[in-house]
Amino acid sequence: DRPALAAFLAGVRTALGPVGGVVHCAGRSSAGPAAFVHKEPAGIREVLAPKGDGLDALLDLTEQDPLAFVLLFSSVSAAAPVLAAGMTDYAAANAYLDLVARHRPGVRAVNWPVWRDSGGATGRPDAAARIGLHALPDDAGLDVLDRVLDGPAASVLLPVQAVDSGFDAEAALRIPHAPQPAPPVTPSAPDITPTALPVTPSAPDVTPTARYAPHVTQPAPRLAQPAPVTAHPAPVTAHPTPVADLQAVTSASASAPAPAGADAAQGAAGEAGSGSEVPPAWLVTVVAEALGIPEPELEHDVTFGDLGVESVLLAELVTRIEARTGRPLEPAVLLDHPTLRRLGAHLSGAGVAPTTDPVAPPVPAESVAHPVPTDSVAPPVPVDSVVPAAPALPVPPPVSAGSVPPPVSAGSVPPPVSAGSVPPPVSAGPVSPPVSADTVPPPMPAVPAGPVAVGRRIAVIGMACRFPGAPDLDAYWRLLRTGGFAVTEVPPGRWDVDRLYRPEQQAGRSISKWGGFVDALEDFDPEFFGMGDREARDLDPAIRLTLEATAACLRDAGYRDEELRGSDVGVFMGARMSGYRRRIGLTAAAGGLGGDQNFIAARVAHQYDFRGPALVVDSACSSALVSVQTAVRSLQAGESRLAVAGGVEVLLDEEPYLEFSVARALSPRGRCASFDKDADGFVPGEGCGVLLLKPLDRALADGDRVHAVLEAVAVGNDGHTMGLTTPNPVAQAQVVRRALNGAGVSARDIGLLEAHGTGTMIGDPLELRALTEVFRESTD
The missing domain is CATH 3.40.47.10 (Thiolase/Chalcone synthase)
Structure with missing residues (x-):
């Protein structure tokens, strides 16, 4: 509201005299769906306005004032791409503040991380902590503010606590696979290098000046694309591995029909439970907490993939649901029922409900060491x-x-080639x-594909x-x-x-x-x-x-x-x-x-x-x-x-x-x-x-x-799944069938199968599910 701002500044000048400095703290949090493609243009404009149009108006209206400083409160999400996922509009708004600071003399921007005791807490505190950016105590934040206002500094700064936090500025500030050219710099432009300032907790024997020293210098990145959420751990959890348990959450749902094609795996419309049923409140809470989206804003019919869920976050969702219900959950269930409404209908139909007292989820893997039980696995030895x-x-x-x-x-390999078809x-x-x-065993005529010509056997x-x-x-x-x-x-x-x-x-x-x-x-x-x-x-x-x-x-x-x-x-x-x-x-x-x-x-x-x-x-x-x-x-x-x-x-x-x-x-x-x-x-x-x-x-x-x-070879690809690295059991099963058909054998003829077996919570169950689907077609 430019007229209202002009009137306000006029009142300040009348009462107090010319404006001597500006601290721009205005901002609006990102709202709505996490996936940028689903955000409404009007909502994006609301997030951009305070830090875009608002800053432009403020600078124009104070241009004639004798300003000693102009300080812009930006966010760490503008500097660290990994923290921009799910709130790209907010990160872009703050990136504009950084851009202005880099090109306008006398203007500085601070990429604030979360303030521990106060502040907007707009970003994901736990996600920032995982890359070494721990929340700032208020006294440390105020010390940084004094430092920035009192002494010369780079135009864009990122405060970092000077503890052994493991923060790697080069890794955190880099946009993977998208190197960006530096913006043009005019001769009068100030230093455009953002500097990460270490911050230590206040101590009586340490002077404020001694507590700050240049830590890492890195060219300022600009947000070229939203970064995927990679800060979530993949907690270790118990999940069913017996073949009999792979098709359902519990034995009560074992009779439910399995998906019969790629459309089913991708969640085609028309599945039972895709109507107007309201998902259980406990499930909405679990998913909202995992995705960092307020419950009222969590859309029930948007696919998990569009909400930003990939294989790592998929594992976290499974872990949280298992902890809340006390029952094992096959990860493939979230692929077969890829929206909150459909997942809720499936779980309710299978009799899955929360326990009376919520079960605490496992301690995140990144916060503890991994002791090896003496009765399971010994530490590596020569x-x-x-x-x-x-x-x-x-x-x-x-x-x-x-x-x-x-x-x-020579390496771990997925199963595009049917190893079992090799005698x-x-x-x-x-x-x-x-x-x-x-003496060479002939092909088995169990599959309609018929015998294979000798010239095709290698x-x-x-x-x-x-x-x-x-x-x-x-x-x-x-x-x-x-x-x-x-x-x-x-x-x-x-x-x-x-x-x-x-x-x-x-x-x-x-x-x-x-x-x-x-x-x-x-x-x-x-x-x-x-x-x-x-x-x-x-x-x-x-x-x-x-x-x-x-x-x-x-x-x-x-x-x-x-x-x-x-x-x-x-x-x-x-x-x-x-x-x-x-x-x-x-x-x-x-x-x-x-x-x-x-x-x-x-x-x-x-x-x-x-x-x-x-x-x-x-x-x-x-x-x-x-x-x-x-x-x-x-x-x-x-x-x-x-x-x-x-x-x-x-x-x-x-x-x-x-x-x-x-x-x-x-x-x-x-x-x-x-x-x-x-x-x-x-x-x-x-x-x-x-x-x-x-x-x-x-x-x-x-x-x-x-x-x-x-006898035969076959190769394929997972196609479009919940995430780039998320397996597709339907596509995997199709490849195995092609290999068997090409060899002229059935699954019952296979005596040994070498699996991919990555030892991961998502990959192994889905691979075993694909193999189980094929083997059930010709075995008991």
């Missing part, structure tokens, strides 16, 4: 001190003393009878690996048979564990210091591959591992290098960037060509003069299996005569640990407890595995030794 332990799942007896296990992916390997011992067409004629605790295939097989344990602490040469490891979740820190690491990763024989020391040093370790594994694989298959030179041999490797180029610099020999991702496959093709496709697949956890699937298709299409396929991963630095720590996907204990109620995440690992593939009919005709036969 490989050479491990005694054989009973495996979590029964291990089938080996075919013979000389048998070789089926190929295993057991033919004995690799030298006394094995020659393989003939009659033989594995060579294998090699280098894994943690297993430098070759024989060592890896021994490790599996004895139940050995190859997880260790991060080697000193990889990253600084003392500086970056914290058992509690903190911004810019890893909650895990465990992993599977290849021994002597730096060892390499350049002379064997005909290269000099400088060239070898410039090669990414992933390329070195792949070259070595390929050489071992060809040797295992009985091929000499010259036999395949100039042939249509394809190379298909699953891999990602390792960060090696950051270590050696971008000015390495050959213009840095030794470190780019695509050169992993290209280098193998160059080394052996392979003329088929040379591709690198990066589909995250499934990269190794998708590379095998791509190789199979190339062989079936006739573009490759043979194919080298596999995966490689190298963990050189802390980057993957920090990324997965934010998502709470890592196990703080260093144990991947797949399909277990104590599951708390997975453990990263590195290594390389390579297969040599050939059409089965040609392998038999050429007298190749056949380790195993790939």
